[in-house]
Amino acid sequence: MKSHARSAHGHGGSPSIEVPDYWWYVARADLLETALRSHVQGSGLTLDLGSADGPSASWLRDAVSRTVALDIDPRGLGSDGVCGSALALPFADETFEVVSAFDVIEHCDPESQALAEVRRVLKPRGRFVMSVPAYTWAWSDFDVANGHHRRYTRQRARSAVEAAGFSVQRVTHGFASVFPMFAAERAARKLRGRRAQGAVDIVEVPTVPKPLNDALLALSRFDRHILSRADLPFGSSVFLAATRVG
16 A cells, blocks of 8 residues: 655655646646657666656656656555655666656755766666756746756756766757746746745646646647757756766
């Protein structure tokens, strides 16, 4: 029987556990697959960090031969999942051909330790794919509630991953089509002066009427069309693919 105890690190499970059809989770899975699938397609044993956020990683399980799921929160993990921390991965050196971390590294402090652990468990020339939230100016009480430590630019993400011993093949933004609405929402939060109360167990996502949910999904498909051909210069997320050097 799974434990439903709150994570010792404050923030716990992903809202996707309760609302997997929320537009952002559905769109992110689509965009991640478009941007990153070619970098991992046909690979062998893969470690999926943050696997409790299942909706965004289902495509990954189809792209590789076998995945091992790890999350600090047991909710959302299957019976064969591993409960553990990205800062101290419970695996031997050079175990995996791929490591994925979709909206995970921003939760890790120190960042360098999490990336060093990713590199340690990857085989030489192994692949690392990740997504992180974009732009320090967009920091708000939402980030605090989610247990974030930082937000990223493309260069910030590239520099951190390269410093950890990786060669970056692709770094692009995602969610450009809905970016004006994202920027307006963050500006409204700042104007309202919402106070950051600290990390919560599971953050509630906004209630979105189905017509709006469908419209936001449709807008995000423009991103998919571009990402299949080129990088996006702005957006609320950063997607990255890299290879372990040495």
